[in-house]
Amino acid sequence: MASPQPRIGVVTYPGSQDDRDALWALAALDAEAVPVWHDEPELPDLDAVVLPGGFSYGDYLRCGAIAGFSPATAAVREFAAAGGLVLGICNGFQILCETGLLPGALLRNESLRFVCRDVPLTVERDDLPFTTRCTAGQQLVLPVKHGDGRYLPPPDLDPAQVVLRYADNPNGSADGIAGVCNEAGNVMGLMPHPEHAVDPLLGSDDGALLLASLVDAARDRVLAAL
Amino acid sequence: MRASVVRATVLVRPKPTILDPQGEAVGAALVHLGFEVQDARVGKVIDLEVEAADAAAAKAEVERMCEQLLANPLIESYEVEIVG
Numbered sequence: 001m002a003s004p005q006p007r008i009g010v011v012t013y014p015g016s017q018d019d020r021d022a023l024w025a026l027a028a029l030d031a032e033a034v035p036v037w038h039d040e041p042e043l044p045d046l047d048a049v050v051l052p053g054g055f056s057y058g059d060y061l062r063c064g065a066i067a068g069f070s071p072a073t074a075a076v077r078e079f080a081a082a083g084g085l086v087l088g089i090c091n092g093f094q095i096l097c098e099t100g101l102l103p104g105a106l107l108r109n110e111s112l113r114f115v116c117r118d119v120p121l122t123v124e125r126d127d128l129p130f131t132t133r134c135t136a137g138q139q140l141v142l143p144v145k146h147g148d149g150r151y152l153p154p155p156d157l158d159p160a161q162v163v164l165r166y167a168d169n170p171n172g173s174a175d176g177i178a179g180v181c182n183e184a185g186n187v188m189g190l191m192p193h194p195e196h197a198v199d200p201l202l203g204s205d206d207g208a209l210l211l212a213s214l215v216d217a218a219r220d221r222v223l224a225a226l
Numbered sequence: 227m228r229a230s231v232v233r234a235t236v237l238v239r240p241k242p243t244i245l246d247p248q249g250e251a252v253g254a255a256l257v258h259l260g261f262e263v264q265d266a267r268v269g270k271v272i273d274l275e276v277e278a279a280d281a282a283a284a285k286a287e288v289e290r291m292c293e294q295l296l297a298n299p300l301i302e303s304y305e306v307e308i309v310g
Binding site (some may be wrong): 172 | 239245247248251269295296298301
């Protein structure tokens, strides 16, 4: 039997920019990439969800604050509560923090400058559905492009929730934190963009390690349900 | 009792422990202009008109808005002022 193609949704909010790259990257990694419109109160049948980068609702008030109240976000919250796999990239990470699905907040870069460059990262966890193709301690190179990426953890953040750290901190994030997961490990957010780094032609294909891990985990869930 | 329109102003500030690079930049610019500024912090003002029975009810309502959306309790504090 051919291995099943997992269905991974990508939510498009007004102001999302990287939704199409995320759809393209997931399809390139052999998932069925499913566009989800922000206005949909129910998700289609999905094995994982990605919240993409961009500037949802113009980043008004605080980045990700208004998208946190979209009908699709409420559906994603239910999906996550039931154990569903959710990955937030850049603005998607900000949205997950604003909704409380992930701990902490993302603030204006310490430099006040928008940063747009490839950055080296260290993998802290290789046992998550988002990182099984990585090895703890491994260095990845992924692009960042954000003005509000300075991660501030809550005082009680469990260090085990840190998934990725900047080897060269581009934004003043506390302890160089670039990506975190929730306590259960089924929700992850990161500021760097794996979906822009899945082909060597784009400068790095390290992003494929993270996204292919997610595709693997989503496929495992399809197989488990058969 | 009939509801009337009450005007409220919300002040949202970065918490004292939060690094505020925007405030630092503003402070440095003011010093550059010759002002003797020790510290500057940048927050935001949100002016609202709400329908409420009275000022106390309006204040309670606006405080709920702050909790749910207008301020992020991890990084910001807020103050609600009823202006009329």
